[in-house]
Amino acid sequence: xxxxxxxxxxxxxxxxxxxxxxxxxxxxxxxxxxxxxxxxxxxxxxxxxxxxxxxxxxxxxxxxxxxxxxxxxxxxxxxxxxxxxxxxxxxxxxxxxxxxx
Numbered sequence: 001x002x003x004x005x006x007x008x009x010x011x012x013x014x015x016x017x018x019x020x021x022x023x024x025x026x027x028x029x030x031x032x033x034x035x036x037x038x039x040x041x042x043x044x045x046x047x048x049x050x051x052x053x054x055x056x057x058x059x060x061x062x063x064x065x066x067x068x069x070x071x072x073x074x075x076x077x078x079x080x081x082x083x084x085x086x087x088x089x090x091x092x093x094x095x096x097x098x099x100x101x
Contacts (some may be wrong), residue, residue: 002097003015003086003094003098004097005033007020007023009023009026009084009096009098011085011086012086012090015084016074016084018076022076025056026059026074027098030054032054033063033072033095034096034099035053036050037050037092050063050064050066050070051064051068057077060073060074060077062075063091069088070092071088072085072090072095073085075100081098
């Protein structure tokens with residue numbers, strides 16, 4: 001499934017249009033989280049889970065759970081008051097697509 005097209009980002013039951021700065025920040029934060037997930041097995045113990053917030057001036061991208069099974073949440077700042085979430089079944093696919101841009 002395509003989770004981002006142009007400036008639109010969608011979830012299972014929502015869609016939001018991003019301005020160019022928000023879209024750039026979202027892709028940057030997604031790349032950061034993909035890199036962190038790739039490195040996590042080297043420092044994360046078997047029983048530990050991740051709780052990571054990747055922030056920029058325009059948005060926040062949260063990852064919560066295990067490296068292979070996590071929830072991803074997007075939150076926009078500056079009066080937009082938007083929050084959307086991707087469940088574990090699709091979160092890795094979404095994160096990868098966003099990072100690849």
